[in-house]
Amino acid sequence: MKISLNDKEVSMAGESFSVRELLDLMKFTFPMIVVKVNGRLVRKEDYERVFVGDGDSVEAIHLISGG
Amino acid sequence: MKSRLEKLKGICIGIAGCGGLGSNCAIALARAGIGHLVIADFDTVALENLDRQYYFLDQVGEKKVLALRENIRKVAPGIKVEAHALRLGPDEVLRIFKDCQVIIEAFDQAGQKLMLIETVTERFPDKFVVAGSGLAGYGGNNALRTRRLGNLFICGDETSEVSAAMPPLAPRVGIVANMQANQALEIILDDLRPDGGDDVWDE
Numbered sequence: 001m002k003i004s005l006n007d008k009e010v011s012m013a014g015e016s017f018s019v020r021e022l023l024d025l026m027k028f029t030f031p032m033i034v035v036k037v038n039g040r041l042v043r044k045e046d047y048e049r050v051f052v053g054d055g056d057s058v059e060a061i062h063l064i065s066g067g
Numbered sequence: 068m069k070s071r072l073e074k075l076k077g078i079c080i081g082i083a084g085c086g087g088l089g090s091n092c093a094i095a096l097a098r099a100g101i102g103h104l105v106i107a108d109f110d111t112v113a114l115e116n117l118d119r120q121y122y123f124l125d126q127v128g129e130k131k132v133l134a135l136r137e138n139i140r141k142v143a144p145g146i147k148v149e150a151h152a153l154r155l156g157p158d159e160v161l162r163i164f165k166d167c168q169v170i171i172e173a174f175d176q177a178g179q180k181l182m183l184i185e186t187v188t189e190r191f192p193d194k195f196v197v198a199g200s201g202l203a204g205y206g207g208n209n210a211l212r213t214r215r216l217g218n219l220f221i222c223g224d225e226t227s228e229v230s231a232a233m234p235p236l237a238p239r240v241g242i243v244a245n246m247q248a249n250q251a252l253e254i255i256l257d258d259l260r261p262d263g264g265d266d267v268w269d270e
Contacts, residue, residue, distance in 0.1 A: 030228070032177035034184055036216050039263070041188045044181065059216050063177040063184075064201040066229035067088040067240075 001054035006061075015054075020047040023060060032063040071256055076102035078255050081167035083155055083183050084108055085131040087235055088199045089173030090121035091244035093135060097143035099252055104139065105167055106132050107151040107159070119237040155179070157186045164191070169251045172198035173244070175229075184219060192218065193261050197250045202243040203227040205236050211243060213250055218261035220254075222246040 002011050005026060017025070019035055019042050035042045036059045042050045052058055080101050082089045085108035093104055108131045112122045126134040132150035139148050151163050160183060164170050170191075172183045180198055187196045201223035202211075210224040223243050229235050253259065 030177070032181045034181065034216065034219065034221070039217060041185065043185060061214060061216065061221050062200060062225045063180045063198070063221075064203075064223065064225060064228050065175060065177045065180075066201070066203050066227075066235050067084055067086055067173050067175045067180075067199055 003052060003054070004057040006059055016051045018048050019050045019052060019058075022052055022058065023047065026060070028060055028062065030062045030064060032065075034061045034063060035059070072100045075100040075252075075255065078169075079103040079105065079167045080251055081105045081164035081170040082107065082173055083160070083164075083170060084173035084175065084179075085120075085135050086110070086116070086173065086175055087119045087237075087240035088202075088244045088247065089171065090131070090135050090138075091119075091241050092171050092173060092248045093139055094121050094142060095245050095248035096251060097139045097146050099248065100143075101146070101251075103147040103149070105149045105151070105163055106135055107153060107155055107163060108132050108135075109152060109154040119235055119240045155183070157182065157190075160186045161190055164194075167194065169195045169197060169254055171247050171251065172196055173247070188217075188219065194218065195220065195251075195254050195259070195261055197222065197247045197254075199223050199243045199247055201225045201227045202239050203229040203233040203235050205239060207239075208242070211239075211246065213246060215263065217263040220247075220250050222250060 110131050112126045130152045132152050136148045136150045195218050197220045200221050213222045
């Protein structure tokens, strides 16, 4: 499948991945991340239940402590 | 057409957290002419805050929101400042920021940052959030940037976490705080749309 991740096209072997699997595969390692799939915010507690497939657009940005 | 200053006078901006990001951002927005600020923080000014936060030695021990209100009024006497000395959760965010067009996320902890972003995105889709993420240490000017996801803007380098080895230092904290203030002005003065339909972002 091909998805858009942060405006870059990414090819992955497989039909669909949960948001959690995708974040792990793409090495989003910090505990807090803002994730939007096709423009909709995905809550942290829904990462295992929301799936991403071919043609989807995903945006993921780390939230880093400090302020 | 109203002048820019007239337009800013009619705007309300919320500031969630009054530490390094929030205190410096509030002062920049006040100097730029924003008419109404809603500031919130539960904490008191400590001596070790003075290396980067917009407070003074004689304010140590005071509630940050009260000290910041005093400092804001010293540079912008005509401004309306609503100060809330409390710890923000989703209910408080919905209550105190309901009249704000833009909310500045200026918390320290990443979990709090996510709470604010989730709450505003889901419950206040017509408002903007301008968040800070990644500002520790020094140098790396060109790693600091802004990214937009619809009604959310995130300023910072998205990587440098505060630690004993990499403390937050005044220049970089101040840069990100001022990037947030600058982004808020652009949202207001250029009438950006929260749905991102006007996004002509140049990375």
